[in-house]
Amino acid sequence: MSERETVIELKNVDYTYQAGSPFAAAALHDVNIRVRRGTLVGIAGGTGSGKSTLLQLVNGLLLPTGGSVSVLDHVLTPGMKKPRLNSLRRRVGLSFQFPEQHLFEDTVEKDLMFGPLNFGMPREEAQNRAAEALRAMRLDEALLKRHPLTLSGGQMRKAAIASVLAAGPEIVMLDEPTATLDSAARRELISLLERLCREEGRTILMVTHRVEELLHAADEWIVMHEGRAVFQGGPDELAGRAGELGGWGVAVPEQLRCWREWTSRLPQLSSLPMPRTAEEMAGAIERAVRGAGGSGGGPEREENLCATN
Ligand SMILES: Nc1ncnc2c1ncn2[C@@H]1O[C@H](COP(=O)(O)OP(=O)(O)OP(=O)(O)O)[C@@H](O)[C@H]1O
Ligand SMILES: [Mg+2]
Numbered sequence: 001m002s003e004r005e006t007v008i009e010l011k012n013v014d015y016t017y018q019a020g021s022p023f024a025a026a027a028l029h030d031v032n033i034r035v036r037r038g039t040l041v042g043i044a045g046g047t048g049s050g051k052s053t054l055l056q057l058v059n060g061l062l063l064p065t066g067g068s069v070s071v072l073d074h075v076l077t078p079g080m081k082k083p084r085l086n087s088l089r090r091r092v093g094l095s096f097q098f099p100e101q102h103l104f105e106d107t108v109e110k111d112l113m114f115g116p117l118n119f120g121m122p123r124e125e126a127q128n129r130a131a132e133a134l135r136a137m138r139l140d141e142a143l144l145k146r147h148p149l150t151l152s153g154g155q156m157r158k159a160a161i162a163s164v165l166a167a168g169p170e171i172v173m174l175d176e177p178t179a180t181l182d183s184a185a186r187r188e189l190i191s192l193l194e195r196l197c198r199e200e201g202r203t204i205l206m207v208t209h210r211v212e213e214l215l216h217a218a219d220e221w222i223v224m225h226e227g228r229a230v231f232q233g234g235p236d237e238l239a240g241r242a243g244e245l246g247g248w249g250v251a252v253p254e255q256l257r258c259w260r261e262w263t264s265r266l267p268q269l270s271s272l273p274m275p276r277t278a279e280e281m282a283g284a285i286e287r288a289v290r291g292a293g294g295s296g297g298g299p300e301r302e303e304n305l306c307a308t309n
Contacts, residue, residue, distance in 0.1 A: 009069075013067035014028055040193065093172050112166045143159070154182065225247075
């Protein structure tokens with residue numbers, strides 16, 4: 001992965017809302033982040049830590065008040081003249097934290113076609129893209145003719161994500177997309193994101209409050225805390241910093257806690273990359289227990305250890 005090109009780079013980025021006014025509110029401080037093409041990145045952090053602000057800087061909705069934001073071939077700097085951002089927005093899609101922000105037309109279909117038409121696609125292609133995005137989100141085609149505000153919370157969320165995917169962005173950013181989805185829909189969405197990333201080479205940034213839902217899929221994690229990017233690294237490094245997550249307002253996933261406990265007891269595990277799924281983890285632990293001359297009761301012991309700490 002190291003030779004892949006950098007598609008997003010934030011250098012010493014500050015962002016203050018309503019800068020220079022009596023209502024100025026500092027949201028980001030000295031943020032340095034780098035994302036390579038084709039990476040699936042999870043973004044975690046407590047409430048108000050700057051996650052949504054960060055995503056809005058990457059697609060140019062906000063301009064930094066300090067430092068620079070490089071995205072594909074655009075460089076965004078403080079006070080630059082209103083940049084021409086249509087080409088950036090076409091290539092960098094953002095699904096907002098609140099899906100209502102996407103849905104302003106009187107039918108779902110028009111909302112889904114808005115991006116493709118706005119970016120210059122012919123009507124027929126826009127219509128095909130809309131239907132395809134709807135299918136990718138496992139929504140019924142009958143919904144195309146409905147008013148967006150008559151959809152359920154989960155359907156609205158999916159339609160909002162579909163409206164971003166319909167334009168075919170190469171960088172897809174989603175701000176807490178799983179917030180109103182049930183567990184099956186969450187898993188489906190994450191599988192879709194993995195496909196977009198692994199098979200189509202798109203770069204994915206997803207904000208989540210549930211680190212555990214994305215742990216098996218994310219190549220990298222960014223943790224925001226009080227406006228600073230306090231961590232950027234892979235799942236193994238994240239596991240190594242599990243003790244700090246609570247202080248950053250992030251619930252420690254059971255899987256990380258369990259792996260940390262076992263690696264501290266069986267040093268031979270610490271040379272392995274952290275298994276991505278609970279099943280793989282149980283297998284690795286069992287092998288290590290047997291190798292260490294255990295009685296063969298690996299899975300039970302593992303459950304005990306994970307449950308009692
Ligand atoms: N429009 C705004 N005007 C003024 N301050 C804002 C605005 N939007 C966000 N902020 C402030 O900027 C900081 C970062 O907010 P942001 O929405 O980026 O956090 P977040 O990590 O996305 O939080 P959450 O998990 O609640 O969505 C917070 O202190 C917030 O109060
Ligand atoms: Mg937010």
